[in-house]
Amino acid sequence: MRTLVIGSGGREHALARALARDPGSPEVHAAPGNPGIAGVATLHDVDPMSGEEVAALATRLGADLVVVGPEAPLVAGVADAVRAAGIACFGPSAEAARLEGSKAFAKEVMAAAGVPTAQAHVCRTPEEAATALDAFGPPYVVKDDGLAAGKGVVVTDDRQAALDHAAACDRVVVEEFLDGPEVSLFALSDGTTVRPLLPAQDFKRIDDGDRGPNTGGMGAYTPLPWAPPGLVEEVLDTVLQPTVDELARRGTPFQGLLYAGLALTSRGTRVIEFNARFGDPETQPLLALLDSPLGPLLHAAATGGLGDVEPPRWKDGAAVAVVLSSRGYPASSSSGDRIVGTETLLADPVVHVVHASTGRDGDGHLVTAGGRVLAVVAVGADVADARAKAYEGVAAISFPGAHHRTDIARRAAHEELPR
Incomplete structure (x- = not known):
């Protein structure tokens, strides 16, 4: 299979790396890619936001499958342009991608599908936001309605901070606070059939103990030893399948990766948000544990044949990813700082480095070439083993201003329920 991966971050490196491991000498291309992706794929200089350019490149390459990684090109309709060129594309249409592109639209779909989620108000003015905040009370949850690279959500006890965030956005969704630990559950969908992956958990805050501002994610692990039995089946039946069925009913079938961000609350499982693509950094440990060839799964989802292929298989054990960010992140980032040590892990059989924002x-x-620079991913016999190996890998890498959390998967390693 000849595959073209669109994007340049850690998610795309993890996808390209997994595709390159498929049997049968697969041919992997990426656009625009990064130095890490260059080790497993042929790179092409294409604007990932241009459906016309992506479709033209895929046609020129004779691609069997295009995999659109980031959310912005999906919301912009890149997958539509690729399909219009007659090429299979893993990634939802622009209309279906509104599940991520608009929090208000996602709430509308969930209501129609009967999906359990937080109560919410869509607010367009500071006055509406203030009224909604007072209706729910603290902790206040304010979400930018549009795309915000994982950093558009404020959860705070400070009413003024919540109002300030609302004022900085064109439109916001103000929600009730959901208690309990959070879980990410990804699922492949061909518009009808849904195949869930392993549940994972990521760490959004910049500092240990879940302190500091939100980031795109500072680490993740899978599976979750503390997850309740039957969680995946419950979410498939009450969240994922009803959502896919509702979009199909509307004439906008969802073909791609449906990501449900969940809260395991005292009142039951609730959806925090939907994303329309593989999550970053959860994809890194998930694909490290995937035992099935990735390409056939993605192609089946893109072409309506997911029910005809074997469901995903998984290796025993666990995987942990720890992100290293650059100086100043997430308020700013530092570029051009020399990175040393990644080469020492190239031959390691259980630890590898995923490039997110790197250059030459x-x-x-x-x-370094941005905020989240690298992720060190390790596979182990259990979460504790994988965690220890990941941090050994982190210790081998350095660059000026490098920052990482020291508590990724720590509670899970001791089989403790996260707060």
Whole structure:
């Protein structure tokens, strides 16, 4: 299979790496890619936001499958352009991708499908936001209605901070606070059939103990030793399948990756949000544990044949990913800082490095090129083992201003329920 992966971050590196491991000498291309992806795929200089350019490249390559990684190209309709060119594409249409592109639209779909979620108000003015905040009380939850790279949500006891966030957005969704631990559950969908993956958990805050501002994610692990029995089946029956069925009913079938962000509350499982693509950094440990060839699964989802292929198989054990970010992240980021140590892990059989925001300087040295720079991913016999190996890998890498959390999967390693 000849596959073209669209994007340049850690998610796309993990996808390209998994596709390149498929049997049968697969041919993997990526656009625009990054230095890590260059190790497993042929790179092409294409604007990932241009459906016309992506479709033209896929046609020129004779691609059997295009995999659109990031949310922004999906919301912009890149998958539609690829399908219009007659090429299979893993990624929802622009209309179906509104599940992520608009929190208000997602709430509308959930209501129609009977999906359990937080009560919410869509607010367009500061006055509406203030009224909604007072109706729910603290902790206040305010979400930018549009795309915000995982950083558009404020959860705070400070009413003024909640109002300030609302004022900075065109439209917001103000929700009731959901207690309990959070879980990410991804599922492949061909518009009719839904195949869930393993549940995972990520860590959004920049600092240990879930302190500091939200980021795109500072680490993740899978599976969840503390997850209640039957969680995946419950979410498939009450969340994932009803949502896919509702979109099909509307004439906008969802073909791609449906990501449900969940809260396991004292009143039952509730949906926090939907995403329309693989999550970053949860994808990194998930794909490290995947035992099935990835390409046939994605192609089946893209072509309506997911019910005809074997469901995903998984290796025994667990996987943990720890993200290293650059100086100043998430308020800012530092680029051009030289990275050393990644080469020491190239031959490690259980630890690997995923590139998220890296580049090359004029001398060809690997350097930082954004906020979340790298993720170190390790597979182990259990969460504790994988965690120890991941942090050994982190210790081998350095660059000026490097920052990482030291508590990724720590509670799970001790089989404790996360707060």
